[in-house]
Amino acid sequence: MTLPRTLAPLAAGLLVLCGGVALAAGLTGADAAKDRAQHMKGLGAAAKALGEQFRSGTPDPAVVRLQAERIDTAAKTLPTWFPAGSGAQAWPKSAALPVVWTDAAGFAAAARNFQLAAARLDAAAATGDMTATGAAAKPALGACKACHDKFRRPEKS
Amino acid sequence: MAKGRVWDLPTRLTHWGFAALVPFSWWSATTGRLPLHRLSGYGLLGLLVFRLAWGLVGARIARFATFIKGPAAVLAYVRGRSAPALGHNPLGGWSIAAMLAALALQLGLGLFSVDEDGLEPGPLSRFVSFDTGRAIAHLHHRTFWILVALIAVHLAAIAVYAVRGKDLVTPMVTGTADLPDGLVATRVAPFRTAAAVAALAAALVWFIAHGLRF
Numbered sequence: 001m002t003l004p005r006t007l008a009p010l011a012a013g014l015l016v017l018c019g020g021v022a023l024a025a026g027l028t029g030a031d032a033a034k035d036r037a038q039h040m041k042g043l044g045a046a047a048k049a050l051g052e053q054f055r056s057g058t059p060d061p062a063v064v065r066l067q068a069e070r071i072d073t074a075a076k077t078l079p080t081w082f083p084a085g086s087g088a089q090a091w092p093k094s095a096a097l098p099v100v101w102t103d104a105a106g107f108a109a110a111a112r113n114f115q116l117a118a119a120r121l122d123a124a125a126a127t128g129d130m131t132a133t134g135a136a137a138k139p140a141l142g143a144c145k146a147c148h149d150k151f152r153r154p155e156k157s
Numbered sequence: 158m159a160k161g162r163v164w165d166l167p168t169r170l171t172h173w174g175f176a177a178l179v180p181f182s183w184w185s186a187t188t189g190r191l192p193l194h195r196l197s198g199y200g201l202l203g204l205l206v207f208r209l210a211w212g213l214v215g216a217r218i219a220r221f222a223t224f225i226k227g228p229a230a231v232l233a234y235v236r237g238r239s240a241p242a243l244g245h246n247p248l249g250g251w252s253i254a255a256m257l258a259a260l261a262l263q264l265g266l267g268l269f270s271v272d273e274d275g276l277e278p279g280p281l282s283r284f285v286s287f288d289t290g291r292a293i294a295h296l297h298h299r300t301f302w303i304l305v306a307l308i309a310v311h312l313a314a315i316a317v318y319a320v321r322g323k324d325l326v327t328p329m330v331t332g333t334a335d336l337p338d339g340l341v342a343t344r345v346a347p348f349r350t351a352a353a354v355a356a357l358a359a360a361l362v363w364f365i366a367h368g369l370r371f
Contacts, residue, residue: 041287155189
């Protein structure tokens with residue numbers, strides 16, 4: 001794609017602005033992308049640990065509660081993990097697709113969906129009712145996948 | 158030349174099961190269909206366990222003792238100095254062993270693999286951490302190409318024999334082939350042996366799929 005001559009400075013300005021927003025938070029785009037990857041790994045580990053409890057047939061309420069808290073805590077800050085300019089252009093290993101930023105409203109809605117489900121999961125786990133928690137875990141974990149299907153690059157082998 | 162039995166039914170079924178499920182596993186993994194990938198893996202695991210057991214107690218032609226030969230026999234075959242025989246030739250026998258070993262490695266790693274999201278982990282991944290499971294999953298992706306390379310050699314060998322006028326595919330479908338003079342048809346194993354081995358394989362897969370829990 002070639003930009004019209006007049007648009008090129010505009011595009012360059014936009015890039016500088018995006019970088020500025022990320023830097024304002026004290027992070028380069030690459031730092032933000034790496035932090036995000038660490039956060040996501042933590043969520044993956046929590047999802048694995050939570051799933052293991054329910055697959056065992058005898059979930060331990062204390063373990064389930066701990067993992068539900070981890071998920072809810074992460075969900076609360078998740079929207080801040082995606083500053084502008086922290087995509088694959090900043091760190092090639094980032095799996096965040098450009099659509100995260102081009103469809104910011106759609107992404108915000110998907111993140112909100114996850115936050116609501118994670119809060120319900122945490123609330124259910126706090127009661128110690130494992131049947132209700134198991135039921136609440138499905139939409140929360142389903143929200144991970146729903147968002148990833150649209151906003152994350154498919155895994156490379 | 159008279160037609161006669163070469164491959165017994167259980168050996169043919171496991172063979173075509175492998176041929177169907179290995180590509181299916183690859184497809185389901187590369188398109189992100191992990192629940193299907195898991196089921197396909199269980200199917201392959203059952204077939205592998207069955208085939209390994211069949212190599213010990215099954216039909217004579219399927220037994221490892223029948224077709225795993227020493228280097229002298231392999232060399233003699235390569236030099237064209239072997240007497241005609243039914244079943245795997247001394248070189249092909251090692252190709253089978255290598256493919257079964259690569260499949261066993263692939264399945265073993267898959268059991269401990271964890272996906273990116275931790276949502277569809279392998280049934281034995283509860284014994285490893287998330288990070289270890291992810292590392293095993295990456296290894297699982299790479300070792301797949303060992304299996305692909307061995308299957309490519311297998312298919313190339315079939316093509317070479319076809320060009321030289323020997324059809325290996327039809328006997329693996331029908332179980333029978335024109336027997337060279339002096340060779341008698343192979344004996345199949347009793348049905349009850351196959352049923353017992355299949356039941357054992359199914360039970361083992363069930364146990365592994367439940368994370369080694371009853």
